[in-house]
Structures are given as C-alpha cells and as structure tokens.
Amino acid sequence: MPATPRRVTQRDIARLAGVSQATVSLVLNNRADADVRIAPETRDRVLRTIAETGYAADPVARRLAARFNRIIGVFTYEPAFPSGSRDFFHPFLLGIEEYAERAGCDLLLFTSAPVIDGRRRIFHQDNRLRLADGCILLGREIDAAELHRLNRDGFPYVAVGRRDDAGGPVPYVGADYATAVGELVGLALARGHRRLAYLNTDLTAESSADRRRGFVAASTAAESARHLTTVAAGADAILDDLLAEGTTVAFVEDFATAVALELATRRRGLSVPGDLSILTLGDPTVPVPSDLAFTGFRIPREEMGRQSVEVLAGVIDGSAVGVQQRLLPCQLVEGDTLGTP
Amino acid sequence: MPATPRRVTQRDIARLAGVSQATVSLVLNNRADADVRIAPETRDRVLRTIAETGYAADPVARRLAARFNRIIGVFTYEPAFPSGSRDFFHPFLLGIEEYAERAGCDLLLFTSAPVIDGRRRIFHQDNRLRLADGCILLGREIDAAELHRLNRDGFPYVAVGRRDDAGGPVPYVGADYATAVGELVGLALARGHRRLAYLNTDLTAESSADRRRGFVAASTAAESARHLTTVAAGADAILDDLLAEGTTVAFVEDFATAVALELATRRRGLSVPGDLSILTLGDPTVPVPSDLAFTGFRIPREEMGRQSVEVLAGVIDGSAVGVQQRLLPCQLVEGDTLGTP
DNA sequence: CATGGATACTAATACGTATTAGCGATCGAA
DNA sequence: TTCGATCGCTAATACGTATTAGTATCCATG
Numbered sequence: 001m002p003a004t005p006r007r008v009t010q011r012d013i014a015r016l017a018g019v020s021q022a023t024v025s026l027v028l029n030n031r032a033d034a035d036v037r038i039a040p041e042t043r044d045r046v047l048r049t050i051a052e053t054g055y056a057a058d059p060v061a062r063r064l065a066a067r068f069n070r071i072i073g074v075f076t077y078e079p080a081f082p083s084g085s086r087d088f089f090h091p092f093l094l095g096i097e098e099y100a101e102r103a104g105c106d107l108l109l110f111t112s113a114p115v116i117d118g119r120r121r122i123f124h125q126d127n128r129l130r131l132a133d134g135c136i137l138l139g140r141e142i143d144a145a146e147l148h149r150l151n152r153d154g155f156p157y158v159a160v161g162r163r164d165d166a167g168g169p170v171p172y173v174g175a176d177y178a179t180a181v182g183e184l185v186g187l188a189l190a191r192g193h194r195r196l197a198y199l200n201t202d203l204t205a206e207s208s209a210d211r212r213r214g215f216v217a218a219s220t221a222a223e224s225a226r227h228l229t230t231v232a233a234g235a236d237a238i239l240d241d242l243l244a245e246g247t248t249v250a251f252v253e254d255f256a257t258a259v260a261l262e263l264a265t266r267r268r269g270l271s272v273p274g275d276l277s278i279l280t281l282g283d284p285t286v287p288v289p290s291d292l293a294f295t296g297f298r299i300p301r302e303e304m305g306r307q308s309v310e311v312l313a314g315v316i317d318g319s320a321v322g323v324q325q326r327l328l329p330c331q332l333v334e335g336d337t338l339g340t341p
Numbered sequence: 342m343p344a345t346p347r348r349v350t351q352r353d354i355a356r357l358a359g360v361s362q363a364t365v366s367l368v369l370n371n372r373a374d375a376d377v378r379i380a381p382e383t384r385d386r387v388l389r390t391i392a393e394t395g396y397a398a399d400p401v402a403r404r405l406a407a408r409f410n411r412i413i414g415v416f417t418y419e420p421a422f423p424s425g426s427r428d429f430f431h432p433f434l435l436g437i438e439e440y441a442e443r444a445g446c447d448l449l450l451f452t453s454a455p456v457i458d459g460r461r462r463i464f465h466q467d468n469r470l471r472l473a474d475g476c477i478l479l480g481r482e483i484d485a486a487e488l489h490r491l492n493r494d495g496f497p498y499v500a501v502g503r504r505d506d507a508g509g510p511v512p513y514v515g516a517d518y519a520t521a522v523g524e525l526v527g528l529a530l531a532r533g534h535r536r537l538a539y540l541n542t543d544l545t546a547e548s549s550a551d552r553r554r555g556f557v558a559a560s561t562a563a564e565s566a567r568h569l570t571t572v573a574a575g576a577d578a579i580l581d582d583l584l585a586e587g588t589t590v591a592f593v594e595d596f597a598t599a600v601a602l603e604l605a606t607r608r609r610g611l612s613v614p615g616d617l618s619i620l621t622l623g624d625p626t627v628p629v630p631s632d633l634a635f636t637g638f639r640i641p642r643e644e645m646g647r648q649s650v651e652v653l654a655g656v657i658d659g660s661a662v663g664v665q666q667r668l669l670p671c672q673l674v675e676g677d678t679l680g681t682p
Numbered sequence: 683c684a685t686g687g688a689t690a691c692t693a694a695t696a697c698g699t700a701t702t703a704g705c706g707a708t709c710g711a712a
Numbered sequence: 713t714t715c716g717a718t719c720g721c722t723a724a725t726a727c728g729t730a731t732t733a734g735t736a737t738c739c740a741t742g
Contacts, residue, residue, distance in 0.1 A: 007471070007494065009727095009728060009729085010728070010729065011728080019691080019692090020691075020692050020693080021692090021728090021729085022691080022692060022693080022694095022729095022730085022731080022732095023690090023691065023692075024729095025728095025729060025730055025731085026691090026730090026731090028729095028730095029730075031730095031731095035732085035733095036690090036691090036731095036732095037688090037689060037690055037691080038690070038691075039689085039690060039691085042690080042691085054464070054490075056464070056466065056467065056468055056470075056471075057467065057728085057729070058405075058471055058727090058728055058729070059468075059469040059470075059471060059472045060401055060404045060405045060471065060472055060727085060728080060729090061405055061697090061727070061728030061729040061730090062728080062729055062730080063401045063697095063729090064399075064401045064402055064405055064696095064697050064698070064699090064727090064728080064729070064730095065696075065697055065728075065729040065730045065731080066697090066729075066730055066731090067697080069469075070453065070467075070469070071449070071469065071472070097450070097452055100452045100453070101452045101453065104453045104455075105452065105453055106449060106450060106451050106452055106453045106469050107449070107450040107452050108412070108447055108448070108449050108450075109438070109447060109448040109449075109450065110447050111438055111441045111442045111446065111447055111448050112411065112441070112442065112445045112446055112447045114445075123395075123397070125397065126397065126398065126400075126411075127397055127400075128400040128410075128411070128412065128447050129397075129400075130348075130397075130399055130400060130401065131400045131401055131404075131412070131472070149395075153348065348698095350697095350698060350699085351698070351699065352698080360721080360722085361721070361722050361723080362698090362699085362722090363700085363701080363702095363721080363722060363723080363724090364720090364721065364722075365699095366698095366699065366700055366701085367700090367701090367721090369699095369700095370700075372700095372701095376702085376703095377701095377702090377720090377721090378718090378719060378720055378721080379720070379721075380719085380720060380721085383720080383721085398698085398699070399697090399698055399699070401697085401698080401699090402697070402698035402699040402700090402727090403698080403699055403700080404699090404727095405697090405698080405699070405700095405726095405727050405728070405729090406698075406699040406700045406701080406726075406727055407699075407700055407701090407727090408727080
C-alpha cells in the first residue's frame, strides 16, 4: 500500500481548465491533424494548468492505451552488472545506455528473470516483458526456444550477436567474426605460415561457429589447418600436439587459453612468437592477467550496443523494413605475438 | 505500429474455460478469502487453459489496476554505466541488482532523464517515474528540490548516501563517514600526531559535511586541527602550507588529491609517511593510478546498494514504519601511509 | 434562407487487469 | 415450509490515457 495521495490526472486538468479530458490528451499529444483542432487560447489555458499542477502523464495508462512507451527492455543472460565477465559485457551496456539516452528511452533490466535448468528465462510466470516496447537480448548463448516464442508473439527484439534462425530469421547486430578471422589467417599466410591450428572452445554458440567458418574458408592455401578442442585439455598437452605436428601459428578462440598457452611455451624455454605465433580472436571474456600484447582483433562492443538500440527503435516504430541483421567489422590489433615461422 | 497480433488475455482464457474474466483473475491471484471462493475443479480448468495458451498477465494493465508492479526505478545522477567514475558507482549497482534479483524485482533505469542546467532531472515532461513502485537515487549530489517533490508526492524512494532533510526527513542508506573519520583521527592521535590538517574538496555534499564533522569531533585532543581547501590549489602550494605549519598528518577527502600530494612530497625528497602521513577518506571516485596502499577506509558500497533495495521494498509494501535511515560502518584499511610524527 | 463546409470541441469507448457488491443455488435447521 | 447461511460465481466498475465518431456553432455562399 504505497501511500499514494491521489495523483493529478488529465481529468483534474480538464476540470481546472474547463475542458474535457479528451481535449487535455489532444493538447498533450500536440495533435493538429485535419480532423482535430484546438483553439490556440484553449491550448494555452490547458498548458498553463498543466504547468501549474506539475502534471505528468501516467506512463502505465499511456502504454495501456497507446501500446507504446519509450521503454526498452534489456535481457541479459548473465547478470547485468557482472563481476566476473563484467569487463566483457560492460561495453555493450555502455553503448546501449548511450543510445537510449540520446533517443529519450528508459531501460528496463529484467533482473527478476529466474534461473531454470542453469539458464535465465525470459518467459516466466509474471514476466514484465510487455512493459517495454521491445527488448535487447544480451548473452553468449541465447535460448532458441525463447527466440521462437518472441518471433511467434511478434514482440520486437534485437539480439546482440548473430543468431541462427529460430522459427524465422532473428534480428541482430553482431560482429563479423568470419571476416576478422579470415584477415588474421591472411596475415599469417603472408608472413609465411603454412601449418595452422585452430583452438576451439565452444561448439554451440554462433559466435564460435562464425570464427571457425572464417578460419576454414581462409586457410585453403595452407599446408595444414587443423582443429583442436581445448575443452578439458591442459595447455601442455595442446602444446605437445602443436609442436609434434610442426604447427607454427595457433588461432585461439578463448583468450584465457591463449594466455595459458603462451605461459606453457615460455616454461619450456621456447618463445612467442619465435617458436610459435599465437593469435587471439576477440576480447577476453573473463579478466586474465597478462602483460603481453596479443595480435588478434577487437570486438566493436560499444558500437554493437548502440546500434542494437538504433535497430530496435526502427523495428518498434515500424520504420525498419524487413528483418534487420547487421554485422559490424572487428578491428585488427597488431600485437607482438605474430612472427615468421 | 508494433505488429502485435492480439495477445492472449484473461477474456480469452475465460471464454475457453467457460467462466468469467473475474474468475480468471481470482484464480490467477490465488484468492481464497472468505468472500471469494472458487471450486477446485473450476480452478483446475482455468489453470489448465492458462498453461495451454501460455498466457501471462499484462504487467501494464496489472499495474494500472493494482498500482503495484515489482519494478524498482533507479535514478543515477551520473550515467548508470559510466566510463569515468565507473569504478566508483559500479559496486552500488552490483548490490542493487543482486538484491533486486533475489526479491524478484526488475530494474528501470531512467536513462531518459535530460540534463538541465548541468544536472540530470527526475521530473521532466513525460517522466516514467510512476511506472516503478518506488525508486533509488544514486549520485554524489542529489537535487534537494526533487527530494521535496518526491516527499510531497508521497512517492516511495530511498537515497543511497545520507541526505539532509528536504521538506521532511529523507530515507537513506548511507555510510557512516563521521565515525570512520573519527576512528582514523584516533589512530593518528595514538601514533603521537598532534598537528592535523583536513583537506576539503566539496563544500555542499552531505558526505563531505559528515567527514568534516567526524574530524572536528575527534580532533579536540590535538594541538592544531586545521582545514584547508584543495579546490583550485596545487599540490605544491598545499604541501608548502602543511610543512610551514608543522603538520604531521593530512586527512584528504579526495583520493586524487592524496595521490598528488604524495607525489609532490616525494618530488621534494621527502617521504610518506616518514615526513608526512597521508590518510584517505573513501574509495577513489575517478580512476587514479597509484601503486601506494593508502591508509584510510573503504565505503561499503555493495552493501549499501543491497540494503537500499531492501529498505525500499519495505517502504513500498508498507512493512517499514517511519522514515528509514541507515548508516553502515566503513571498513578501516591499514595501509602504508600512516607513520609516527 | 437553405446549404455546405470549416472549426472546435466532447462523448464514448478501448486497452487488460483487480476488486467488490451482489445474485442464484443449495443446504441445514427450525 | 421457511428462513438464513454458505457456496460459487458474475456483473459492474475503476485505473488513466488515446482515439474516433460525432455534434454544435459559426461563417460564407448561392
């Protein structure tokens, strides 16, 4: 029982200004269509009354009547203000907030989403999804069933990161990993590398698949281009494998793995990039201490955040035609870990 | 025009289950009062229909009718995901999010609040404040006029950080700066310091006033306890002043100033804490590079965030009686910058 | 003076839920 | 048989806004 002492409504304004509630609404919304006209003096009177009372429209009623709110939902599959992967997701949120502010939108964080079967769920009893005009989905892995449902319900949304179809194409703003990895491969080939290896981590996420695809497509000119799975394999075992096969450059999906690999190499008295080049394929997802500047690329996270809001706004107001899918270029980083074989 | 294809409503459920809309609502809300009864078989039928259709209550309509939402507004006088002072405000948000998740609440970030006269405003045309059940105010300086208005409107809110009265007492969860500074003064006195100086920054914020109060109250046993204002004064000028007066320990409000002062001291060939002890009064508000471990105290930011949501929840549901004001203890940090005079 | 067309509004309704007063049916007791 | 009492539910209404159809008034024109 919030001690709400009857707030000011349009009806109050109407009574004070001697007009109807409808007129107040029309004035507020600046309606000046052909079939709706308000005399200037009436308009002024209403506006003055509004100013005097400090009236502000009830966003709830507004939304119920007009089905539109200027509120953007943000669903994060990890905590929105995370401690662990904080540094990775923070830039996305930064961009989202920046554009939302510019667009005059508020952000609704669905922190109440419960974790079921080890994963946060959008659709739970009592979800507040529809309070927002649309929503942005953030997280490494997004549940396909939930995308299906969003598509089916026709609820406007945009995923941050490319997503496979889920009962229809999924609108997204992603990073062009395939191209970025391809460019790195090109760089390595140009330096004379011929025996490449790609170190997998994840096997399901789209971002992972895109990187692999880029690697495969670009490494046709190589003598050998192998895949290794780093899951549950120690850095030393991997290093053994690489050296045994005469690999000269490793493309490492997971940043932490790259750091561990470099450490293992150094422990054997070998050097990076003297004996082995190591390339990273994106920013660290967990904070990893390393004073080494890896060669690789950077994900345009902030820009992805910004553009996801931009795209969503277009979808909501109907100005966007068709399904919106954008891939932004990654930025190559020239570090110290790519040498000659 | 969001292509919303008519969502499922209680009326649809009612029609399918052969009951009235009111009955559906009653079942959903688990009402079993004396004057409202639903036969078990009816209840089951309704629940089954709900499950089949995947119905979820419209939070907007719910709020409009029931005036209560499980949404907590968060108003930040700085950007919520800031880059500059990010490290300072982040822990508050972390705590807020953590408790909100536990309480099953969503968070509404008022990113749309416009900047007027160099300050963000809660109350602007079209503010979405009332969408939330209550709100949390975060920021170094909070506009007193807006607090007045919140009080007048009876809108539930809690400030993070102690606030002076503004048209009535302000509910808050703050840090007990006075006690913390007092303890530091006690520490210095125990080490034999007798000539103390307090370096001011801000003159208006409550957090600043509290620190000063703690200093004054605790330093009665000192030979001299002076105030210096660091605004617009260079570190060298301050150092001159301190040395001229034979000051042996400086209590520095602003972290960056402490760093600058230490640097200036070292540049003169003097040492900290050999020639001058420097104590800090809280965490850095902007990232300052320093490899020195200052003696001072830490603000329980995360806990403040958590408890502010807890307090707000109590205010909203009416379980809290009277105005809620909490001061949490700060944690003393034994660093390397307090020596003997 | 009738007609038509602007002009300036208002009445009514929709949005989807929660709440409350009240109604018909059934049952037990007098 | 009648009079409550209880049970199980529904009708009606409120919440505060946006929208649309429609109405009353006025003015110009033929």
